[in-house]
Amino acid sequence: MNSSFQEMGFPNRDNKIPILVVPFPAQGHMNQLLHFSLLLSSHGFPVHFASSSIHNHQARHRLQGWTSASLHNITFHDIPIPSLPPSTPNPNSIHNFPSHIIPVLDSVIHHLRSPISSLLHSLSSSSSPLILIHDPLMSFIGHDASFISFIHTFKFQCVPAFTQLALIYELSSKPSPQDNHILFSPLPNSCPEELWTFHRKHDYESPYEGVLINTSHAIEEPFIDLLAKEDNFVGKKIFTVGPVSPLTVTDRMSGPRHPCLEWLDRQPPKSVVYVAFGSTITMSDGQLKEIALGLEKSKQRFIWVVRDADRADVSNETELDVAKSLLLEFEKRVEGMGMVVRGWAPQLEILAHGSTAAFMSHCGWNSCMEGMSMGLAMLTWPMHTDQPRNALLITEYLKVGVMVREWEKRDEVLKWEKVDETIRKVMVHEEGVEIRRRAKELGESIRSGTMEGGSSHEQLSAFIDYISGFK
Structure with a gap:
């Protein structure tokens, strides 16, 4: 478990103030909010975690890094929803x-709104006050709570x-106050129009007291200070409570140990490159071939997770249709040097x-935080939304990684030579x-920040003290 946050200087208070946590139903969002919910429950708060039964499952x-028993400290509200529309990733x-x-x-959001709003009324009527923590993409619940x-x-x-x-x-179109223009250079088409349409449809005026961010001063203190001066954040409490994922991974969830471990x-020691592109990415067969060849030519040890993007119900995941014969031949050639993991990996x-x-990595922020917290060099291959910016933070500001594929070449199939080159670099x-x-x-700084006296420890303590004052 996360020994730093859980055991270093925090009394296990018997807090009676209930907390309702409402995540956005996507893996990178749910994972962070579940980790944070477990942190709060470990400090004595009764935590309620509400989403669809499919997404809660x-x-x-x-979940990784926590014991199975820790989940019993959270009340999960598994909201049943009708059958979901079909969803098949398009690799092309x-x-x-x-x-x-x-x-x-x-x-999912359409079917969640009424049950979660009813839950909000139920929890607030049985005990006051109530703390609501929600993903910004679930702003309907903040609107209803107002x-x-x-x-x-x-x-x-x-x-x-x-x-x-x-x-x-x-x-x-506001000029940035930074001298480093590379960091703030325009990144066209990082968010497709359908995402903006979705956001506008579900964006509600939603008053709130403060913001919790899965980050730390060790990573981006100047940007945290600048953000606090922006209109939407002035007068709001900002708590930088990251990393929320465990830092000492000793206790595992129940079940056998994964063969890759x-x-x-x-x-x-320190000889393996881990290659994984998250839960929203589906690679074309052509791109998979180039990655495979690049890994082979690099002659470096590796673990490569090959999977399609999540579908509607991940409990019904099917065998990958991608280049099965290619991967089988590839695995024979690199036996002893590398390992391919199909599906979900620990x-x-x-x-x-x-x-x-x-x-x-694809540079989803969840993966970035996990990788940087463990002190690993990052090879960044951003795909969409926040990922291109996250990649710039890692390569141009923190300088703890290299760019595998530049954003301006996002529509091209990356050739094996570039994969080989960046791994060797x-x-x-x-x-x-x-x-x-x-x-x-950087990893040492992030981890020390979660210990007593560190910035992240102090920020989490400040949040706990703040909400405890509502009794």
Whole structure:
């Protein structure tokens, strides 16, 4: 479990103030909010976690770093919803955004609103005050809460302060106060129009007292300070409580240990590149072939997670249709050097393993935080939405990684030579020694921030003290 936040300097208060947590029903959002819910429950708060029965099952099933027993400290409200519309990822889409999931999310939110609003009334009537923490993309619940007395509402941001700040500047055409123009350069088409349409449809005026951000001062202190000066944040409490995921991964959920961890046990320290592109990415067969060849040519040890983007119901995941014969032949050629994992992988345990040195990632913020917290060098391959900004933060500001594919080449199939080049740059070349050193130092700073006296520890303590004052 997360020994830093859970055991370092926090009394296990018998808090009676209930907390209702409402995540956005997508893996990268649900995972962060479930981790944070477990942190709050470990400090004595009765926490309620509300989503569809399908998505709550997904969040619980994929949780890593906590014991199974810890889930009993949270009350899950598994809201039944009608059958979801079909959703099949398109590996040949003109952009990498998972457009197939938009109708699903639209349907889920439509069916969640009434039951969650009823739950809000029920919890607020049985005990006052009530703390509401919701994803900004679930702003309907903040809107509904504004009509009920004694509810204190907070938004939980699943992206870093820098990315929020860059989006504010881009949408308002406001000149950035930074000298580094690379960081704030325009990134066209990072969000497809269908996502903006979805956002406008579900965006409600939603008053709130404060913002919780899964980040830390060690990562982006200047941007946190700048964000606090923006109109939407002036007068709001800002708590930078990251990382919310466990830092000491010793206790596992029930079940057998994944074979890839046994494979990692046999590898030398800091010798393995972990390659995974999250839960929203489907690669074309052509791109998979290039990645495979790049990994093989690099002659570096690797674990490569190959899977399609999530469908509507992940409990009904099917076998990948991608280049099965290619992967079988590839696995034979790289036997002993690398391992292909099909489907879901225990990412947190892989990143925390002593044999893992670097992480090739799509740069969803959940993955970024997990990788940086473990002190790993990052090989960034952003696909959509916040990911291009997150990648710039890592490569241009923190300088703890290298860019695998530049954003301006996002519509091209990346050739194996570039995959090979960036892996070698981090794992073999002299430049990589410095990158890995900085990554190790950043990881140490992030982890020390969660210990007593550290910035993240103080921020979480400040939030706990703040809401405890509502008794």
